[in-house]
């Protein structure tokens with residue numbers, strides 16, 4: 001089932017009818033940029049995507065994930081954790097670090113202005129424009145600061161170690177830099193976090209949301225995602241999973 005929406009350039013466009021999009025109540029930016037602020041409203045049904053052992057921490061962080069569909073994104077991305085665990089079963093990986101990093105990685109968006117959030121989405125694919133670069137960097141830096149505070153306020157059982165905290169905070173800071181993570185050969189925990197974050201762009205929810213947010217037609221966006229896929233992921237498994245999801249998006253179009 002499809003619904004027809006009007007893109008920012010006034011052209012009609014069909015998107016999936018199960019994608020519910022709303023605008024924030026108090027918008028302070030120019031009307032020509034409102035489409036950047038649409039988001040999928042949170043529903044507690046999305047908690048089902050979060051593994052049981054991380055649900056309490058997710059709920060603790062949730063109030064800091066209320067802009068830019070960060071809440072639905074984080075829940076959706078963590079639903080792929082088990083796929084990565086299966087694929088990397090023979091590697092020594094601290095999965096608690098990966099999960100906590102993922103829950104925290106985008107909390108920094110809550111510290112940014114509507115204008116910064118709008119600017120961060122002014123791209124037609126995955127490669128960042130100069131205007132999108134600054135807010136993207138800021139959300140990682142502010143996210144690292146906020147993540148440190150949230151980690152210190154939550155009672156973990158067993159408590160997280162200094163080494164775990166350091167790795168989580170490094171992951172939050174580097175989550176949007178796949179080239180640097182791959183080039184510096186950072187720990188697998190950081191590499192997997194990058195890919196779990198980036199898989200969101202290829203999911204049903206974000207693909208159709210971004211048609212509206214980025215104002216690009218589905219066929220064109222599909223091509224842009226395909227072109228950018230390789231450089232957007234660190235691990236071969238991340239690339240394979242993204243390719244499978246992209247094939248599903250192609251059939252939806």
Ligand SMILES: [Fe+2]
Nearest residue numbers: 105106175176
């Ligand atoms: Fe992010």
Ligand SMILES: [Fe+2]
Nearest residue numbers: 073105106197
């Ligand atoms: Fe993210």
